Amino acid sequence: xxxxxxxxxxxxxxxxxxxxxxxxxxxxxxxxxxxxxxxxxxxxxxxxxxxxxxxxxxxxxxxxxxxxxxxxxxxxxxxxxxxxxxxxxxxxxxxxxxxxxxxxxxxxxxxxxxxxxxxxxxxxxxxxxxxxxxxxxxxxxxxxxxxxxxxxxxxxxxxxxxxxxxxxxxxxxxxxxxxxxxxxxxxxxxxxxxxxxxxxxxxxxxxxxxxxxxxxxxxxxxxxxxxxxxxxxxxxxxxxxxxxxxxxxxxxxxxxxxxxxxxxxxxxxxxxxxxxxxxxxxxxxxxxxxxxxxxxx
Amino acid sequence: xxxxxxxxxxxxxxxxxxxxxxxxxxxxxxxxxxxxxxxxxxxxxxxxxxxxxxxxxxxxxxxxxxxxxxxxxxxxxxxxxxxxxxxxxxxxxxxxxxxxxxxxxxxxxxxxxxxxxxxxxxxxxxxxxxxxxxxxxxxxxxxxxxxxxxxxxxxxxxxxxxxxxxxxxxxxxxxxxxxxxxxxxxxxxxxxxxxxxxxxxxxxxxxxxxxxxxxxxxxxxxxxxxxxxxxxxxxxxxxxxxxxxxxxxxxxxxxxxxxxxxxxxxxxxxxxxxxxxxxxxxxxxxxxxxxxxxxxxxxxxxxxxxxxxxxxxxxxxxxxxxxxxxxxxxxxxxxxxxxxxxxxxxxxx
Numbered sequence: 001x002x003x004x005x006x007x008x009x010x011x012x013x014x015x016x017x018x019x020x021x022x023x024x025x026x027x028x029x030x031x032x033x034x035x036x037x038x039x040x041x042x043x044x045x046x047x048x049x050x051x052x053x054x055x056x057x058x059x060x061x062x063x064x065x066x067x068x069x070x071x072x073x074x075x076x077x078x079x080x081x082x083x084x085x086x087x088x089x090x091x092x093x094x095x096x097x098x099x100x101x102x103x104x105x106x107x108x109x110x111x112x113x114x115x116x117x118x119x120x121x122x123x124x125x126x127x128x129x130x131x132x133x134x135x136x137x138x139x140x141x142x143x144x145x146x147x148x149x150x151x152x153x154x155x156x157x158x159x160x161x162x163x164x165x166x167x168x169x170x171x172x173x174x175x176x177x178x179x180x181x182x183x184x185x186x187x188x189x190x191x192x193x194x195x196x197x198x199x200x201x202x203x204x205x206x207x208x209x210x211x212x213x214x215x216x217x218x219x220x221x222x223x224x225x226x227x228x229x230x231x232x233x234x235x236x237x238x239x240x241x242x243x244x245x246x247x248x249x250x251x252x253x254x255x256x257x258x259x260x261x262x263x264x265x266x267x268x269x270x271x272x273x274x275x276x277x278x279x280x281x282x283x284x285x286x287x288x289x290x291x292x293x294x295x296x297x
Numbered sequence: 298x299x300x301x302x303x304x305x306x307x308x309x310x311x312x313x314x315x316x317x318x319x320x321x322x323x324x325x326x327x328x329x330x331x332x333x334x335x336x337x338x339x340x341x342x343x344x345x346x347x348x349x350x351x352x353x354x355x356x357x358x359x360x361x362x363x364x365x366x367x368x369x370x371x372x373x374x375x376x377x378x379x380x381x382x383x384x385x386x387x388x389x390x391x392x393x394x395x396x397x398x399x400x401x402x403x404x405x406x407x408x409x410x411x412x413x414x415x416x417x418x419x420x421x422x423x424x425x426x427x428x429x430x431x432x433x434x435x436x437x438x439x440x441x442x443x444x445x446x447x448x449x450x451x452x453x454x455x456x457x458x459x460x461x462x463x464x465x466x467x468x469x470x471x472x473x474x475x476x477x478x479x480x481x482x483x484x485x486x487x488x489x490x491x492x493x494x495x496x497x498x499x500x501x502x503x504x505x506x507x508x509x510x511x512x513x514x515x516x517x518x519x520x521x522x523x524x525x526x527x528x529x530x531x532x533x534x535x536x537x538x539x540x541x542x543x544x545x546x547x548x549x550x551x552x553x554x555x556x557x558x559x560x561x562x563x564x565x566x567x568x569x570x571x572x573x574x575x576x577x578x579x580x581x582x583x584x585x586x587x588x589x590x591x592x593x594x595x596x597x598x599x600x601x602x603x604x605x606x607x608x609x610x611x612x613x614x615x616x617x618x619x620x621x622x623x624x625x626x627x628x629x630x631x632x633x634x635x636x637x638x639x640x641x642x643x644x645x646x
Contacts (some may be wrong), residue, residue, distance in 0.1 A: 043426055093612045097425040104563065105611045111556065112604025119597075167324045226437065233430055273439030278434040279420075286422040 005161070010275045014142045015259040021144070023255025024152040025210055027248045028159060030235035032206035038093050038241040039179040039199045045106040046086075047232055048225030049113035050204050054079050054211025055220035060257045061217075070126035071212035072154055076205035083204025087197045092172065095196060103268055110225060117222040151213035157207050157228050163244065174201055179242075200230075227271050234278045300432045321469035327542055328418050329585045330477035331535045334484045335558070336565035336577035338531040340525045341488065343563065344571035345497060347504030348421065350430025350525075353532050354559035355439050356413060358552035360405035360533030361540035362449055365457040367404045368397035368541075381454055393462040405537030406530050413529035417522035424507075431557065440553030444514065450556055455546040473542045480538060484531050485578075491527070492574055502523055504572075514539070556600075560607065561588075570619025579618055 031278040033047055057078055058071025090109060093120065094102040130147045161284035162271075177185040178195045186192050214220060235254060239246030254277075316323045335357065342348045369378045373387040416435075423431050423486065449455050460469040491497055499520045502510040511517050536552070546552050553559075561584070569580020591602050618625070 042429065090350055090612065099612055100429055101615060103349075103426055104431050104567075105608050107560065108604045108607025110470060110604075111560070111600055111607065113598035114556075115598075119601075192368065230430075230434060230437075237427075256344065266445070268445040269442065272438050272445065275434040275438035275441060279431055279438060282423055282431040282434075283419040284425055285427075286419065 010142060011263065013168040016256055017142065017144060019256030019259035020252045021148040021152045021255070022258065023247070023252030024155045025213055025251075026153040026228075026231050026235060026254055027251025028206060029210045030232035030239075030247050030251055031159060031244070032210075033161070033168065033173075033232040033277070034201035034236045034239075034241050034247060035206075036199050037139075037236060038162075039175055040091070040196050041099070042091065043093065043099065043106070043233065045103060045229050046110040046113060046166060047207060048228030048230075049110050049117070050079060050083070050207035050225075051211040051228045052117060052220050052222065052225045053082065053113065055128075055215035056117060056121070056211075057208065058212035058215045058221065059121075059126055060126035064221070068130055068182045068212065068216050069150070071128070074210055075143045075212040077218035079208030079210075079211075080201040080205040083201040083207075084205070086198050091200055092193070106185065110229070114225060122223065123222060125219045125221045128215045130216045134262050145217065145261075147217045149224075154213060155210070158206070159244075164204070170200055171195070177295045188201030213249070214294055227274055230275060230278055234274075238281060301485075301601050303481050306625060309493055310596045312478050313368075315478075320467070320470075323467075323474050324542065325585075325589060326476040327470075327474045328539075329582065330474075330481040331542075332565060333540050333581040334477075334481055334531055334535045335562040336391075336581040337484055337488055337571070338528045339562040340566045340571060340573075340577045341356030341500070345500040345504060346521060346524045347493075348521065348525075349563070350432040350528075350630070351429060351559055351563065351564060352420075352435040353528055353600075354436040354553055354555050355432075356409035356529040357536035357558060358436075358439060358530035358548075358554075359409045359412065360481065360640045361546055361552045362443065363533070364398070364401035364405035364537030365455060365540045365546055366449060366457055367401035368394070371397050379449060379504070380635070383604070385489055389461055391463050394458055394461045395456065397569050402534060402537045409529040409533035410534075411525045414522055417525050418518065418593055421518065421521045421525060436553055436555040436559055440549040440555065443553065444548035449546075454548075454551075457540050457544050457546060459544065460541075462615070468569075473538065477535075477538050477542070480531075480534055487531075489574060496520065496523075499565055501572075538560070550580040560603070560630065564607060564610065567615065567617055570621075571645075572618030573617075573619040575615055576619035583618075 004071075019138075029047065029051055029152060033044065036042055038043060054071075054075040057075040058068045061071050061074065086109065086219050090105055091102075094105050130150070135144045135146055135149065136142070166176060174185070174190045174195050175198065177188070177190055182192050211220070221244040231254060235247055237251040238253075244274045254274075257277065258270060262270045265273060303414075315326055315431070319326065335353070339350070339353055342430045343350060366375060369375055369387075372389065372393050380386060389529060390505065420428070420431060420435070433640075443449060445558065499510070499515055502513070503517050503521060507517055540546055543551055565581040566577045567580070568584055570576030587606075588599070592599050614621075622629070
């Protein structure tokens with residue numbers, strides 16, 4: 001318990017940089033969640049488990065002697081099809097129904113994935129060693145693993161590619177049209193079923209990229225999925241749907257918050273503080289909205 | 298009414314005789330009683346009020362920790378107990394054990410109720426999925442945080458006081474069975490009497506359209522908080538009993554076990570039929586039999602089965618057993634059906 005963080009500027013700087021690099025990854029996952037939330041109006045509790053599954057793909061490439069960084073290309077391709085499969089089997093039956101049904105159904109998928117990954121890959125905490133070394137800054141006071149810088153860079157590249165794709169391509173325009181008004185899009189000849197499937201696939205692919213990067217920079221474990229879901233949910237509700245700079249900023253903010261919680265409260269309270277922050281944000285949001293309602297009265 | 302009375306008397310006699318008819322299943326029957334209590338009380342705010350909470354596990358775990366802590370703390374220093382692994386250094390005499398349990402259960406029921414009342418105003422203002430995710434976060438946060446607190450055992454867990462030696466070997470099972478069965482009867486009476494009052498209609502109004510209910514002059518927030526507090530009361534009680542029954546409390550695997558108990562109560566209520574009196578009871582019974590069978594014969598695959606079960610129930614069977622029965626035999630539920638109309642509907646299908 002050290003409340004004197006600000007007396008040690010180097011530790012503060014280290015935590016900030018770590019947090020920002022981590023936050024970029026969170027923002028990438030949250031972007032996927034915002035995409036499918038906006039288009040299909042579904043909250044996917046299994047988001048974090050898709051991330052972990054992507055991580056295991058990179059980890060297995062590492063085990064078979066391929067450099068795990070290639071996982072960044074392989075994982076999204078595999079995860080795209082996993083996402084399509086999940087959509088065809090489960091999600092397309094809950095799209096137009098009560099939101100709680102979709103939450104519970106994806107919760108079921110999440111439990112299923114957790115346990116299947118536990119069977120297939122074992123319950124050990126693993127990481128794929130990229131061998132990138134570290135960068136020392138400020139007289140060796142701040143240590144940044146190159147893998148973190150690499151992962152942040154790749155996340156930004158993927159995010160930019162996706163934004164351009166959504167703006168320019170035919171499918172991207174169809175997705176945006178469906179998000180605005182699914183019925184109107186259907187009337188104008190957009191095959192919304194296909195759009196939904198593609199959206200969920202793209203979301204899963206983004207999770208795959210993020211997972212591969214997480215397996216390089218941090219560790220993965222079959223049961224670590226839920227915190228990633230909660231983080232991305234939190235980022236999306238803070239930033240709002242379809243607000244990309246907001247997603248990036250709040251992702252980084254969350255990363256920095258987590259690093260400081262880790263330093264100040266101790267690692268055992270890290271996940272707890274994330275969940276508590278979620279509750280606080282929701283409660284804050286509720287009081288803000290209720291004040292707005294009072295003005296209207 | 299007369300028919301109902303015979304039914305209730307039969308169930309009561311069966312419940313009282315059950316541990317002697319099936320002596321090998323006493324622990325299972327006690328767990329079943331606890332599960333029914335959890336499902337029934339989840340149904341008050343999940344089914345009747347329409348606030349689908351994943352966070353009732355918070356009250357359950359709180360009750361569990363409180364009951365055990367009070368039971369130990371009344372007679373021995375709590376910190377030393379958890380540090381030494383409990384039972385090796387300190388031994389409860391039978392009167393101490395039962396006194397501790399009685400006070401512990403009262404605390405375990407009252408404190409979660411107060412907590413529910415305190416957080417209710419902020420949390421219950423959230424609507425729909427925000428409420429669901431927020432309560433999910435609450436449950437997990439409670440588990441993670443309690444796993445870091447030293448005095449209640451932190452990561453290594455907390456051994457609840459072992460049952461004292463009172464002569465018979467069967468005493469432990471019988472004590473916990475009758476305790477949980479009594480709680481079940483209490484819950485059933487409470488819930489049944491709630492369901493025949495205006496309060497239930499208000500909860501249903503909130504579920505069907507909260508804004509309209511408010512416009513009709515109902516103070517929705519007050520009733521929502523009361524509904525949640527009733528849930529919390531019985532969840533805490535059930536948690537306290539379960540803590541003594543299991544004999545060991547771990548923060549994320551036993552007490553705040555959102556992945557098991559937290560989902561079970563939702564699933565049981567949905568399986569039986571949300572928003573009915575008997576639905577959660579039937580759902581819990583079927584689910585418990587299914588679960589025990591699966592846990593015994595396919596150990597290791599239980600979570601896979603659980604995941605598949607959730608998806609299947611939610612997608613193909615969201616009305617539950619009672620909902621299905623109601624659609625099939627509407628007359629039994631007091632609905633008057635025009636025979637022609639029904640035939641026309643069957644033909645339409």
